[in-house]
Amino acid sequence: MTGFPIIRIITKLLIPYILLFAFYVQFHGDYGPGGGFQAGVIFASGLILYGLVFGLHAIKKVAPPIVIEKCMALGVLIYAGTGVLTMALGGKFLDYSVLEHDVLPHWHVPSGQHLGIFLVELGVGITVTAVMTMIFYAFAGRKQV
Amino acid sequence: MNLIVFALLALLAITAVAIAQLRELWAVIMFTGIYSFLSASWMIILDAPDVAFTEAAVGAGISTVLMLSTMALTGKAEDIPRKSSVVPLFVVIVTGATLVYGTLDMPHFGSPDAPVQVYPDPSFVERSEADMHGLPNVVTALLASYRGYDTLGETTVVLTAGIAVLLILRKNEDEQDDTAPLARNKSS
């Protein structure tokens, strides 16, 4: 795809902001509207936009399918792992109040419920991003028969 | 404010009818994106920014891309209506009338003493103030903490659907061709 200079340049300008916004939505989700599901979808749409404009080959270099495939499961693993961690610390499954700690209290390191929500949302975000991107690869990689 | 709501609802209804009437798939898919955007706008007015967010990104973004790529794979087959559309219309009108009859008993829109608003008695907004140590967004707290099991399940459903799509669609890739004969040799 060598034509359409306007689309290519505008896309290149926009993609950093889309990805940055996705990160904002992910990590600011406890304070404003947002969270893992939204951030995952926005991040994936940034990647998909890149794939649509520059081709499947280019996007597969940025986000190799072999990595994205692993990330699909990694997100659920982080989520369930948080639950197992709380159990190991003596609480119930996904009971974040046992994650309370006192490390660097002035640096606003999340603790307790906040830390639990942070980890869980991170897992959701990773899985949703990976699944949406992988679905796009599956559809785009298919040839018309 | 009311004027905006009425305009939005009218546009939503018109878009839905247009989707039902149009036969060219390309136009239908574009209208589906517009429909998603309109419903996201309405969700903003209904105080659900989190949902509106997701609907705009999913409905207008990813869903449109997926439908277009499906259309590219299946060809722009014209959508020919069934010979008689009287029976479906009848079924739809009867069902719709039944549902409208059912709404007559519903609590009015926005009423603060509707069962939905009353039921969990210290409401989640009040409960989260003490439990969450000052996390402002109650939706996130509810999603990840109070209903954490539910969300774990939903995430797993997303993962499963992704795996299923990959199993259905991915066959002619380079790495797949290398491993396929190997597996066959082992099994024989």
Place this chain on the structure above:
Amino acid sequence: MTLESVAGLYNYWVVIFLMMTGFYIVLARKNLIKSVIGLNIFQTSVFLLYITMGKVEGGTAPIVPPAIAAAQAHAAHGSDAGHAATPHVEGAHEVAHAALQHGGELASTTTEIIYSNPLPSVLMLTAIVVGIATTALALALVVRIREDYGTVDEERILELDRGE
């Protein structure tokens, strides 16, 4: 049927209209992609139904203003017995007191804030993302059907099934 009940119920009727349009598309159209779109419209109308129910008259989005939320958190911490063992408990109490006053001022200036119900939002949030994943699955099946049958027309597919 009074005007009041029309004003209170028109949302539900619009939602039902959208729902039935989606249902009609599924019933009356033969193209499989169009059927998936019809199901999508039906699904979106269900989201709207839930969100409509969660709205409270005069309410706002269920996000507590950060200043008030922080004040409440400090108040909760201050009264927490678990934290009383720390040596600088006096300071914590002072901070909590100041923050509480600050929050009280804010609350008094903005009067009582009414929040819409967050529960429908949460349910629909996850449903949307699961919905797109299942839609993708349906579209993948459509692609496979087209590859095997050469058509996405329901009746043609049934004919091919019967003919063999």
